[in-house]
Amino acid sequence: MQDRLQALKEEALLKIEQASDLKALQDVKVSYLGKKGPITEVLKGMGKLSPEERPVVGAYANEVRDAITSALESKVAELEQAVIEEKLKKESIDVTLPGRPVRQGNAHPLTAVIEEIEDLFLTMGFTVAEGPEVETDYYNFEALNLPKDHPARDMQDSFFITEDILLRTQTSPVQARTMEKHHGRGPVKIISPGKVYRRDDDDATHSHQFMQIEGLVVEENVRLSDLKGVLETFAKKMFGEDRKIRLRPSFFPFTEPSVEMDISCFKCGGKGCSICKHTGWIEILGAGMVHPNVLEMAGFDSKKYTGFAFGMGPERIAMLKYGIDDIRHFYTNDLRFLKQFKKA
Amino acid sequence: MLVSYNWLKDYVNLDLSAAELADKITKSGIEVEIVESLNKGITGVVVGHVLECVQHPNADKLRVCKVDLGEEEPVQIVCGAPNVAAGQKVPVAKVGAVLPGNFKIKKAKLRGEASNGMICSLTELGVEAKLVPKEYSSGIFVMPSDAEIGSDALAYLNLDDYVLELGLTPNRADCLNMLGVAYEVAAILDEELRLPEVQVETSGERASDYVSVTVDAKEDNPYYGAMIIKNITIAPSPLWMQNRLIAAGIRPINNVVDITNYVLLEYGQPLHAFDYDRLGSKEILVRRAKDGEEMVTLDDAKRKLGANHLVITNGEEPVAVAGVMGGATSEVQDNTTTVLLEAAYFEGIRVRAASKDLGLRSEASSRYEKGIDRNRVYDAAYRAASLMAEYAGGEVAEGIVEAGERLVSEGKAEVTKTRINSLLGTEIEAEQISAILKRLRFEFDVQGENYIVTVPTRRPDITIDADLVEEVGRIYGYDRIPTTYLFSEGRPGGLTPYQAARRKVMRYMEGTGLYQAVTYALTTPEKSTAFTFSEEQENVHSIKVSHPMSEERSTLRGTLIPQLLEVLKHNHHRSIDDVGIFEISSVFFAHEQSLSVLPEEKTYLSGALTGLWSIHPWQGEKKKMDFFVVKGILEGLFEELGLQSRISFESKSLPGMHPGRTAVVKLDSIAAGFVGQIHPGTQKDWDLNESYVFELNLDQLLGASVEPTIYQTLPRFPSITRDIAVVVDKNLPAGDLNTVIHEAGGQLLKESSLFDLYEGERMEEGKKSLAFSLKYYDPERTLTDEEVTKAHENILRSLEERFGASLRK
Structure with a gap:
């Protein structure tokens, strides 16, 4: 009897081994382990055995059954795994195909530059001040020490609307307005960005509309050396830690002394190249100590308060930073241009 | 101003190269724009x-x-x-x-x-x-x-020279001549200054026997002086003088003309030489021109003059436009023997009027306009006369025949050592300050801490203490000023809530795939009001600049859309047809015909979209831009701003817009903007593809007060969702249905969303079917089926009553 079971076991295990799909296994299961299967048949004949033989054969029969069951299970697992693998194989994709695009625009490069500058000065305790683009002659000129017949008005031919109202030629009127609101009490610490307008013919380097960003600090005991500190911080953050700055005396009607700030060329490091016109220096901004007349007109005691102001052109900075060769690109808004400033 | 390096050596020792000199001048305040070698590689x-x-x-x-x-x-x-x-x-x-x-x-x-x-x-x-x-x-x-x-x-030939081109700011007209530059350079280098020594030997004759001078316009011409030089032989000027003129950009003509130009460059004093014998009288009369008066100038052009112009006359006829150009009739010619030399001070504003009206700008006129040193008139006249004696064989008659006041007094300015150091952040010693003032050749008295400076008339830009601080600072050297860091106490910086919100709006718009554009504020009168969405906008006046560069840039805009359409057009013409852009900029409204106060300025957020919204070709996905894409962008924005429940879209016909595909956007029932498709006619006029635009009053949106965010407890009980599909008239706006659904649904109805719209052939004529998914929920307990059914039926009943809706079967 045991021989018979042994043969059945070997026969079943071989069939399991040879089964190629789940259905064949199911057949094996039914035919060997089912109620009408040969093992059951064998066990039915147990009654003919001696009481000594019976438990031995019974145990062996169970052993055979367990072996077949276990072989079945592992074969099922094996086949299932194969099916899954087959499925995954069929599901494989070309991962080099392009992904589904997510629409994402970006800020205008001038906005990017202005926000970068704003953020820098916000961390230095400045606030952002804004004012109207259409201004009175008073705030645009007179309050900034540019009386009606001042020769420097020639420097900025303006779009007048009436004799007294014009498109602002600079963001400085925001300074005048802000100082006035302080009623002679400091500190004032602002940065003011915005659009300005001048009667220039549009060409590669001129635009009748452009941006400015200006800063103003009015406090007791503010010195030119403090301006130097602020500008140096700005230059290093904006153009690189190893930038050097240079102040040159200059002239603006609303500051005295007035300076222009150059930074060491970020392209060549000061050796001289086409960007810095072989001087090693790049002119970045104009600045100075607020003219006493400007302080007085805004209601500050110029004996007690001093201040500094600085102003720069975001277009110029963007042109230098990104190597843009024509100012008109900023206002034409060719999509091929705008798209280049994603990481700006 | 072009400065010859070799010429400058006449006045100051230069032990440094032209490039080194240029660097020092630049660092001290006058920008040397170019150093040009006259040797071009020879x-x-x-x-x-x-x-x-x-x-x-x-x-x-x-x-x-x-x-x-x-x-x-x-x-x-x-x-x-x-x-x-x-x-x-x-x-x-x-x-x-x-x-x-x-x-x-x-x-x-x-x-x-x-x-x-x-x-x-x-x-x-x-x-x-x-x-x-x-x-x-x-x-x-x-x-x-x-x-x-x-x-x-x-x-x-002086071709071994270098020319320094100075970029002069308006306050430094004193450096529009070689002597002024010499003063500056001597101060910078701390070198001695050698001024020209002028000695004139005069003949026995007196100039006043030859000419009389009268000025009938004292305000325009405070001083006029005339000298007489006889027995002149016209010839080329000496080569050194010609070389220097060429270096300064002036063409040599003959000795007399060259000498007047040379002295102009040297002293900054414009001079004019008349041919005395062809003057037509023995009289100089300076007066305003008469309206319509004519004269032929040196360039042989007939000039029409007016009462705004100052002329030099021979008593009758104009012989020169003061400070601008001489007349042809009295021009120095090859046979000229007697010269009347004019050395005068004309007011800049008068010279400017004539130079502007006649379109004539000369070395002389620009110097008068920027201001000359009146106290140098005499020196310049004598210098020219002595050169004419030396290089043209002239005999100088004694005296200057003059009218007006020649000398003006010098101004004073005061400053203290403390003020200098507190403004600059330096510790400059008293001796250093005195040394610098001496280098600048300013006379001064020291009274205690106070420096009382007599300002030379060549430097009218110095009037107050701050000017002296600058002078001391720049000669001391700005590179020697320390760097200090300013810390204000206890005042953090930051954006205002408005500025922060505006940045948030920008980031949101960028996130929807739109690119930010910046366009011009000036446009045509038509375009400035081409798009409006509220009656308030229609009752405004256009704001024109008085001297526009062109009609295209003449008027301030009241809408951003035309400029954005220009951007679409620009891109379309370059075959870029899938474009989505937005702009945040000011628009301007005048409430009066002629502005007496500043116009109203508002910030608008506008956008323009055309072409494909999304494209993913290899998976066969393509979505064209349409009204609902744009509306979706705006709805997302309103949600960002916490305004979604206060916004409504109402169909409206607006200028330039598709009448059936345009909506006014209302915030709390007040028009705040619009969204829609550009009218096909407008689209054609602009040469565009199908395009969509929106315009929102950003100030109005950001000005709306919004409740702070308060956390809502997460649902603890299940919600129940039921659908409802109704058939209504085709024209009934879905938004109206939604409003009634919410009214009728009461407290239990939490959300409704449209999930189906059917207007096809299986629908009765003039009808459509709308299907909503409705979500019921009570935060306190689990809802019963009966309650929901009751609410749901209530909604259906209300829809039937209000709109004649019927349940779709």
């Missing part, structure tokens, strides 16, 4: 002596010359210049020489004759053609007969 040009000059046997226009170059043998050179002649001293480029443009001189044969070098014209040596004296303009340059044969010709 080597091997020497002085040659033409020994012999004969006709070329085979060429009419060529001459064969034997030229002595100071070497053993003279060389043969073939020359094409018409003015070459034996006996001349000429600049010769030897074989092996290099001329500007890297032009190398080699041995050559010209029509069979050997030519070993080249006799040069000034243009061949790099001088601009417009600066070459007329007599040499079409030939070689002839040098003075005392030029040393074989020596370097460049030194004779």
Whole structure:
């Protein structure tokens, strides 16, 4: 009897081994382990055995059954795994195909530059001040020490609307307005960005509309050396830690002394190249100590308060930073241009 | 101002190169824009002596010359210049020489004759053609007969010089002349200053016997002086003077004219030489011109004058436009023998009026406009007279015939050491301050801490203490000013809530795939009001600038959309047809015809979209831009701003817009903008593809007060979702249905969303079907089926009553 079971076991295990799909296994299961299967048949004949033989054969029969069951299970697992693998194989994709695009625009490069500058000065305790683009002659000129017949008005031919109202030629009127609101009490610490307008013919380097960003600090005991500190911080953050700055005396009607700030060329490091016109220096901004007349007109005691102001052109900075060769690109808004400033 | 480095050496010792000097001048306050070498790459040009000059046997226009170059043998050179002649001293480029443009001189044969070098014209040596004296303009340059044969010709021609181009700010008109630059450079370098020594020997005659001077316009012409120089011989001026004029960008004419120009450059004082004999009288009368009065100026143009202009007359007729240009009739000519030399002070504003009206700008007029040193008039006149005596054989009559006040008094300015150091952040010692003021050649008294400075009339820009602080600071050196860091106490910086919100709006718009555009505020009157969405916008006046550059840029805009459409057009013309852009900028509204107060400025957020919204070709996905894409963007924005429940969209016909595809956007029932498709007609006018736009009053949106965010407890009980599909009239807006659904649904209805719209053929004519998914929820308990059914039926009943809706079967 045991021989018979042994043969059945070997026969079943071989069939399991040879089964190629789940259905064949199911057949094996039914035919060997089912109620009408040969093992059951064998066990039915147990009654003919001696009481000594019976438990031995019974145990062996169970052993055979367990072996077949276990072989079945592992074969099922094996086949299932194969099916899954087959499925995954069929599901494989070309991962080099392009992904589904997510629409994402970006800020205008001038906005990017202005926000970068704003953020820098916000961390230095400045606030952002804004004012109207259409201004009175008073705030645009007179309050900034540019009386009606001042020769420097020639420097900025303006779009007048009436004799007294014009498109602002600079963001400085925001300074005048802000100082006035302080009623002679400091500190004032602002940065003011915005659009300005001048009667220039549009060409590669001129635009009748452009941006400015200006800063103003009015406090007791503010010195030119403090301006130097602020500008140096700005230059290093904006153009690189190893930038050097240079102040040159200059002239603006609303500051005295007035300076222009150059930074060491970020392209060549000061050796001289086409960007810095072989001087090693790049002119970045104009600045100075607020003219006493400007302080007085805004209601500050110029004996007690001093201040500094600085102003720069975001277009110029963007042109230098990104190597843009024509100012008109900023206002034409060719999509091929705008798209280049994603990481700006 | 063009400054010759060699000329400057007359006044100041220069122990540094032109480039080093330029650097120092720039650092001290006057920007040297360019340092130009007058030698444009020349080597091997020497002085040659033409020994012999004969006709070329085979060429009419060529001459064969034997030229002595100071070497053993003279060389043969073939020359094409018409003015070459034996006996001349000429600049010769030897074989092996290099001329500007890297032009190398080699041995050559010209029509069979050997030519070993080249006799040069000034243009061949790099001088601009417009600066070459007329007599040499079409030939070689002839040098003075005392030029040393074989020596370097460049030194004779001053082509070894450097020219520094100064970029002068309006306050530094004092450096519009060589003496002013010399004062500046002497101060910067701490060197001695040598001023020209002027000595005039006068003849026995008196100028006042020859002319009288009257000024009838004292405000325009505070001082007028005239000198008389007789027995002049007109001839070319000396080569050194011509060289200096050329370096300064002025073409030499003849000795008298050159001298007036030379002194103009040297002293900054414009001078004019009249031919005394052709003046037509013995009288100078300065007056305003009469309206319509005419005269022919030096350039042979007939000029129409007006009462706004100042003229010099001979008592009757104008002979010069004051400070601008002389007249043709009294022009100095080759046969002139007596010169009346004018040295006057005209007010800049009057000179400017004439120079602007006549379109004439000259070295003289620009100096008058920027301001000259009145106390230098005399010195300049005498300097010119002495040069005329020396180089034109003139005899100077005694005295200056004059009218008006010549001298003006000098101003005073005060400053203290404390003020200087507290403004600059320095610790400059008293001795250093005194030394700097001396270098600047300012006279001063020290009274205690106070420096009382007498400001020379050449420096009218110095009036207050801050001006003196700057003078001391810049000579001390801005690079020596320390760097300090300013810390204000306890005042953090930051954006205002409005500014922060505006940045948030920008980031949101970028996130929806739109690119930010920045466009011009000036446009045409038509475009400035081409798109409106509220009645308020219609009752405004356009704001025109009084002197526009063009009609296209004449008027301030009241809408951003036209400029955005321009951007679409620009891109469309370059085959870029999938475009989505937005702009945040100011618009302007005037509530009066002629502005007496500033116009109203508002910030608008506008956008324009055209072409495909999304495209993913290899998976076959393509979505065209449509109304609902744009509306979706705006709805997302309103959610970002916490305004979604207060916003409504109402169909409205607006100018330039598709009448059936445009909605006004209302915030709390007040128009705040619009969204829609551009009218096909407008679209065609603009040469665009189908385009969508929106415009929102950003100030209005950001100005709306919004409740702070408060956390809502997460649902603890299940919600129940039921769908409802109803058939209604085709024209009924879905938004109206939604409103009623919410009213009727009561507290339990939490959300409704449209999930189906059907208007197809299986629908009765004039009807459509809308299906909503409705979500019921009670935060306190689990809802019963009965409750929900009751609410749901209530909704259906309300829809039936209000809109005649029927349940779709």
